[in-house]
Amino acid sequence: xxxxxxxxxxxxxxxxxxxxxxxxxxxxxxxxxxxxxxxxxxxxxxxxxxxxxxxxxxxxxxxxxxxxxxxxxxxxxxxxxxxxxxxxxxx
Numbered sequence: 001x002x003x004x005x006x007x008x009x010x011x012x013x014x015x016x017x018x019x020x021x022x023x024x025x026x027x028x029x030x031x032x033x034x035x036x037x038x039x040x041x042x043x044x045x046x047x048x049x050x051x052x053x054x055x056x057x058x059x060x061x062x063x064x065x066x067x068x069x070x071x072x073x074x075x076x077x078x079x080x081x082x083x084x085x086x087x088x089x090x091x
Contacts (some may be wrong), residue, residue, distance in 0.1 A: 009033045037085050042076035048091055049074075063087050 012029050015021040021029075040048070049059045049070070056074070060067045063084055072078035080088060 005033060035089055037082065038089050040073075040080065040085065040088050042074050045070075045080075045088065046074045048088060052091065062091070 009029065012021055012026065016023075016026040049056065052059070052062075054062070056070045057067045060070045063070070063080075064087075065080075065084055069078065069080075069084075073080055
């Protein structure tokens with residue numbers, strides 16, 4: 001999310017907390033501000049983990065998956081499910 005959009009989102013959240021923006025409008029605004037889910041390949045997952053300077057077991061704990069899952073992703077034997085892909089997008 002761009003810096004400007006983040007600032008606008010923060011302001012709208014404040015308006016929501018004070019009752020000037022209703023729940024439906026806030027949810028719609030939240031959806032517009034969400035990052036799209038990127039599809040990560042094996043090399044990208046490994047690079048992401050290495051960038052964070054963590055081992056496979058620690059990375060697995062971050063994502064609430066098994067160490068075997070991370071190993072399979074990095075070897076290209078399996079793909080993360082949609083929830084794990086979203087978490088990878090946020091790392």
